[in-house]
Amino acid sequence: PTLDLTIRNALVQTSRSALRVDVGVRDGRIVALAPDLPPGREDVDATGLWLLPGGVDSHCHVEQLSSAGVMCADDFESASVSAAFGGTTTIVPFAAQHRGMAIPEVLADYHRRAAARSVIDYGFHLILADPTEEALSTDLPQAIRDGITSLKVFMTYDKLKLDDYQMLQVLACADEHGALVMVHAENHDMIRWIAEQLLRHGHRAPRFHTVAHDASAEGEATNRAIALARLLEVPVMLVHVSAPESIEMIRSARRLGAPVYGESCPQYLYLTAEDTARPGLEGAKFCCSPPPRDAAGQAAVFDGLMDGTLSLYSSDHAPFRFDESGKLPKGPATHFKEMANGVPGLELRLPLLFSDAVVGGRMSPQQFVQLTATRHAELYGMAPRKGDIVLGADADLALWDPTRRTTVRAEQLHDRVGYSPYEGRELTGWPVQVWSRGRCVVRDAALQVAPGSGRFIVRGRPGALPAPTSGKPAWMRRLLPELAD
Ligand code: DUC
Ligand code: ZN
Ligand code: ZN
Ligand code: ZN
Numbered sequence: 001p002t003l004d005l006t007i008r009n010a011l012v013q014t015s016r017s018a019l020r021v022d023v024g025v026r027d028g029r030i031v032a033l034a035p036d037l038p039p040g041r042e043d044v045d046a047t048g049l050w051l052l053p054g055g056v057d058s059h060c061h062v063e064q065l066s067s068a069g070v071m072c073a074d075d076f077e078s079a080s081v082s083a084a085f086g087g088t089t090t091i092v093p094f095a096a097q098h099r100g101m102a103i104p105e106v107l108a109d110y111h112r113r114a115a116a117r118s119v120i121d122y123g124f125h126l127i128l129a130d131p132t133e134e135a136l137s138t139d140l141p142q143a144i145r146d147g148i149t150s151l152k153v154f155m156t157y158d159k160l161k162l163d164d165y166q167m168l169q170v171l172a173c174a175d176e177h178g179a180l181v182m183v184h185a186e187n188h189d190m191i192r193w194i195a196e197q198l199l200r201h202g203h204r205a206p207r208f209h210t211v212a213h214d215a216s217a218e219g220e221a222t223n224r225a226i227a228l229a230r231l232l233e234v235p236v237m238l239v240h241v242s243a244p245e246s247i248e249m250i251r252s253a254r255r256l257g258a259p260v261y262g263e264s265c266p267q268y269l270y271l272t273a274e275d276t277a278r279p280g281l282e283g284a285k286f287c288c289s290p291p292p293r294d295a296a297g298q299a300a301v302f303d304g305l306m307d308g309t310l311s312l313y314s315s316d317h318a319p320f321r322f323d324e325s326g327k328l329p330k331g332p333a334t335h336f337k338e339m340a341n342g343v344p345g346l347e348l349r350l351p352l353l354f355s356d357a358v359v360g361g362r363m364s365p366q367q368f369v370q371l372t373a374t375r376h377a378e379l380y381g382m383a384p385r386k387g388d389i390v391l392g393a394d395a396d397l398a399l400w401d402p403t404r405r406t407t408v409r410a411e412q413l414h415d416r417v418g419y420s421p422y423e424g425r426e427l428t429g430w431p432v433q434v435w436s437r438g439r440c441v442v443r444d445a446a447l448q449v450a451p452g453s454g455r456f457i458v459r460g461r462p463g464a465l466p467a468p469t470s471g472k473p474a475w476m477r478r479l480l481p482e483l484a485d
Helices: 076-085 103-117 133-145 164-177 188-200 207-212 215-232 244-255 266-270 273-277 282-286 295-307 349-359 365-379 474-479
Strands: 003-008 011-013 022-026 029-034 040-045 050-053 055-060 088-096 125-127 150-154 180-184 236-238 260-264 397-407 426-436 439-443
Touching (some): 055 076, 055 349, 076 088, 076 103, 076 426, 088 365, 088 426, 103 125, 103 133, 133 164, 207 273, 215 236, 215 260, 215 474, 244 260, 349 397
Parallel strands (some): 003 040, 011 050, 088 125
Antiparallel strands (some): 003 022, 050 397, 397 426
16 A cells, blocks of 8 residues: 655654664554655655654643643644644643642643644643642542553642652652652742842842742752652652752762653753843743753753753743733732743754754764653653654654754744744754654644644553552562561
């Protein structure tokens, strides 16, 4: 039978090697990787271009209400379109429980909205703000069985933070039922105390956000999250890691063989605290939590990504407009504690790293593929369908022109944020054509599919977890041996 799609003459960059092969697609899957394939019904001559697996962005916020009640600027349509234009073909945003909300309803709501609007495939992580008995005994296990095999917990924010006891409950429950726990690690009271001193002295400007979120607060909470996970001998994923001391703690834990994982993001490689000090309120455009740090922090993040201490490079796209609906709820009178927290990054995540590190010669295309796609799929239970160019995988593909030069202009991006923290940057390398399950999503700088054509991914057991055992949990065997036999 004929191929639905043949992409010929590209340099195919997989997670393992660069291949001179044609790629054949049928029924949405990669079915042939060989020279001189027969023409497909869609036949693409990709001479001079690179074919990469579509990116997997396992950390983004879409159509999500913040704990302060602010709605993201992007819905599932604008977010997924923006992702696709930037070479990403899978997103795993959050379904956010707020305290008092029933988890099944939260999930049903996100499912309904994403199914109607996403143009690429998507999964969800559950944000767990209220780990009640009901949540831990019934709702979370059910969500995991339904393919939501990861959850995020917070150590800060008044309305989200869990205490250490609750963290242990969640880590043990996730271990029992087969989910990976992502942790936002910042010490709540350290940040709260610094912020209080700053505000009391009249320091209200955006840059004081970065002062309040001192690196030591991230380091302290990272250390504690690792200690809690190690007590139970369970995996943990530290998300949006920015502080050198946090990276060092993850590195040490991993050296000891602990299943501790880390993720970082473009804002920690390509922004600094100085950006938040731009005149007036302009600095708010660069404020996220944890905040961008300094040049030494940028270098530590890059080294962590290169040596495997940090496994993932995600966007942490948290889109808020630069107005009363988002960043500046009180207009010009807004102080740093009142700003919505987060920066956009879905569309530029891959082009920023590609230009700086791959074109810049600091990172191999294989390492880029692993950091932007393969490991996301593996660690979060989507491999081998997603995240690589291998036989049998979904034909989620991005054709890159490694020489295309672009100047970042917010008005040319497809999100609804209205500004870009990377405005004016010159980038080399851009994804010029993108497929999701063999359907062309982006071609000639135009969207080719309708909203709602993306599918929910029922994720399996995360690769970050050890193989399931039928016996008692590791912590019980160690701490309560008489119960474990
Ligand atoms: N955590 C995130 O993951 N994103 C934005 C802000 C935050 O606190
Ligand atoms: Zn967070
Ligand atoms: Zn002062
Ligand atoms: Zn986030």
